[in-house]
Each structure stands twice: as structure tokens, then as C-alpha cells.
Amino acid sequence: MMAEQAGLSEHLLELLGGSHAHLDFERAIAGLPAELRGSRPPGLPHTPWRLVEHMRIAQWDILQFSIDPTHVSPEFPGGYWPEADEPPDPSAWDRSVVAFRTDLRKMMDLVADPGTDLLAPIPHGQGQTILREALLVADHNAYHLGQLVTVRRLLGAWSGEA
Template identity: 65%
Template sequence: MNDHALREHVLNTLRGRGAHLGFDQAIENLPLGYLGAKVPGCPHTPWRILEHMRIAQWDILEFSRNPEHVSPDFPDGYWPPDNAPPTTTAWEESVAAFRADLQAMQDLVADPETDLLAPIPHGDGQTILREALLIADHNAYHLGQLVILLRALGVWDESAHS
């Protein structure tokens, strides 16, 4: 496989194409009144899932490009303390930050100057390819959780996503 084809495969996975649900698809019809909603037996809310995804993705991106980056404490630093955002603006800012960081990872992967297979100098064997796939995998997992949660809350519009 040539370098361009590999980059395109990774980019498609990051963008939520193929078998993956895209981020925007998952949140597009989410009523704002449900951001902190819980269902019995599920420890998460849409807000907690979004913030966890944002924090983890930011951490992976920053590790990939910044040798001075310090990761949050695990696991508490990767989850918001509250079930709901303090304001609707906080939700919108989190969504915007998630999109910006996802785009930044896509830009890093798309850049022909980025050696996808070279070990990250400040890591212990990680590569940009591994980190991009980690983001895609982590996002896919939690977007699936979000869809199940939204279905349980009765706010997932199956007809809009078939």
C-alpha cells in the first residue's frame, strides 16, 4: 500500500466513514435538555461522554505533537466532575474543541511531511499512525455508547441515521 492510500484510510476512519459513526451524526439531533440525562444502570450522560471524548482526544493529540505535554491524572482527569454542563455554552465549546482537535489530528495525518510510522521522539515506541488509530477507536467506542444512551432516553432518531 502506498503512503497516500494509507493516509486516506486513516483519514476516513477518523472522519467516521465506512463502518464508523461520525461525531456530527451522533450529536446532530440531541435535544439540549438531555445533556445531563441519565438512565438506570448507566453511569454516563451525554455531557460526560462528550467531555471524556474531548479530553482523551486532546491528550492523545497533544502527546503526538508536543514533547512538553503532561497528561491528566488517570482516570479522574479524563472525566468531567458533573453530569451536566454548567451552561449550554459549555456544551457548544466542548463540541467545538472536539471538532478542532479531531481536525488537527486529521491535518497531522494528511501532512506528507508527517512520517506515520516513525516513533514519536518523546514517546516509548508510539507512532502518529498508532495515535490516530487510537483516537478513531476511542471515539468509535464512546460514540456507540452515546447512541445506546440516546436510544434509552428515547431521543435517538433512527430514521435520520439509517
């Protein structure tokens, strides 16, 4: 990576990891009772499950687009959301959380890789760069983590300060 991009990479990694002004994923999901994962507060369209699974799908899609020229994105918008309000089986939440963490780590590894030119257009894209895709992941995650905290507050399942 060019020297002038090293500092940019560090800032992106902090942003992706949820430091400073952003709540991180681990804090947002910590201590959420299993029985509330499929609960929807009155007046809101999402449950914790729908938000976590949506974040996982969108992040996976952005990562795959960034690294795989043969990747085909899900149909928009329906393909980016789970069908049901609650996890389809008892282990679905854990699988989604592990996959989210894994793909976030892969995106961070891509950004941290000295061989990644953050500003070069992705060859199979339409002008997108790794910088743009990493910012998109960070922005999308921050938005939905904020929603998750709101849902948890309304369900009476949030004790944090965010």
C-alpha cells in the same frame, strides 16, 4: 510522506472522519435536546455530556502528546472525565463540541501532512507512532459514539438507524 504511506493516510482519514462502518460525531450529537445532555438513563454510568466531554479530553490529550514534547497528560482516569453529569454552564456543551471538532481536524491534518512519517516513533514517546495515535483516536471515538447512541436511545432521543 513516502509514497507507500499515502494510501495508509487516506484510510486513516476515512476512519477518523467516521465514514463506512463508523458513525460520525456530527450524526451522534445532532438534534440532542439541551435538556437531555445531563440525563443518565437508569442502569448506565454516563450522560451525553460526560461522554462528549470525555471524548474531547481524551482526543485532545492524544493530539497534544503527538505534537508537543512538553505535554503532560491529565491524571488517569479521573482527569479524563468531567466532574458532573451535566454541562457546568449553558455554553459548555457548545465549547466542548467545537473543541472536539477542532482537535479532530488537527489530528486529521497531522495524518494528511506529507511531512508526517506515520510509522516513525514519536521522539518524546516510548515507541508510539502517529499511526498508533491516530488509530487510538479513531477507536476511542468509535467506542464512545456507540455508547452515546445507546444513551440517546434509552433517553428516547435517537431517531437514527445506527
